[in-house]
Amino acid sequence: MPLLDLERLTDGLSPTWTGYLRDWDRSLRSGNYPETTRYNYILAAAQLARYLAEHSPDPEASAASEDPAEVTKAHIEAFQSWMIETRSAATAVNKHKALQQFFKWLMLDEAEIDRSPLERVRLPKAPTKLVPVIDDEVTTQLLGACKGKDFLSLRDEAIIRLFCNTGARLSEVAGLTLEDVDLKTESVVFHGKGAKVRRVRVGARTARALSRYLRARAKRKGAELPALWLADRGGRPLHANGIKIRLKRLGKAAGLAGLHAHQWRHTYAHQWKLAGGDTGDLMLLLGWSSDAMPRHYGASAAAERAQQTQVRMGIGDNV
Known part of the structure; x- marks a missing residue:
């Protein structure tokens, strides 16, 4: 079964939400977005719609659960808080970024809204975690x-x-x-x-x-x-x-x-940096265009190199 099963993702949503998500997916496909990106985008929007219909404490959320043009800043903030509580801050960050793209499309491409409800919503702060590498x-x-x-x-x-x-x-x-x-x-x-x-x-x-x-x-x-x-x-x-x-x-x-699978990607970057490999070469091999990615993926190797240096220097261990 393909990763992106649009009928399954939109099951139970209102006809309006379903229609918009179908049109958005068509727009993403025409822009040659990979299937995994499309899946994550559509999933985030569908989860927001379901939250508004089933979990939102706001009695006025019913209109937004029927039509994304009715979604407000307060709805987004409540959804993010719910994501942090039920999933994690990192997941909430990913949903925030996906919803930014959805409402941007709804505003610029479809002209259904004048302003995005995420315009003044803060990106959740997520703790930095070192992704475990695979031995x-x-x-x-x-x-x-x-x-x-x-x-x-x-x-x-x-x-x-x-x-x-x-x-x-x-x-x-x-x-x-x-x-x-x-x-x-x-x-x-x-x-x-x-x-x-x-x-x-x-x-x-x-x-x-x-x-x-x-x-x-x-x-x-x-x-x-x-x-x-x-x-x-x-x-x-x-x-x-x-x-x-x-x-x-x-x-x-x-x-x-x-x-x-992504653990091997982190492992590859970890071993490359640990061996002293060039950052530019790593970016070419892994398909990165921003040097922020090798810093993120190579963080575990940087921490390990620092600890090796600490042991070698023995600061404070000879007193």
Whole structure:
């Protein structure tokens, strides 16, 4: 099943909300926004609509639950507070940013509102957290669970090796086509955010895993499809959500709760910075256009380097 199932996301919403979200998704698709971004945007707007209909203490929220043009600043602030209480401050920040885009579209593209209700709403403050990196032993453990010559094992090994070897996003790995893989040069072409395309070299073990998977794929139903990854049954493409679910199952089987693809991206940046790699090169490899991203993703490596320096210098330890 595709990650963005618009009918499922809008189930139970008013016809007006549903119509706007359908039109917004069409606008996002025409702007070539990746599926994961569209999913997160539509989800945030749908969650706001459901909050207004089911959880808002404001007796006047019923109009806003029927029509997003009726949403006020107070509604947004109450929704953010609810998100912080029921989820986390970091989640509230993501919802805030997504809703900014929705109401901007409603104001500028659709001319349905004169001002965005988020115009004077403060972005929630979220504590900075160091994302845990994945030890090589953990990845080895996961790969051990994929040992075998059956189709599922070969596919899962190739996917895991791509994540840990390239630090690519879930959407980038999920969106690969057969044409994006070049085993002659041992490289893959990722289609990243903002329609940015980059070619990344892969190691020998990853190339071998891809080659083995492609041989098995050629014998499967659906081999003629352009998508690189095929589901285990039905001759259908394996979408980002399918990879996400599969990684969670593999992680759970290996005793690793909460495993997700983005941890390998943080791990890649962590190991790169720990080894003294150039920040500019890292930005090119991971498809970043802002140097704020390597600072964020490399924070764990910076903390580890600082602690290593502290131990080496021994300040205050020789008194």
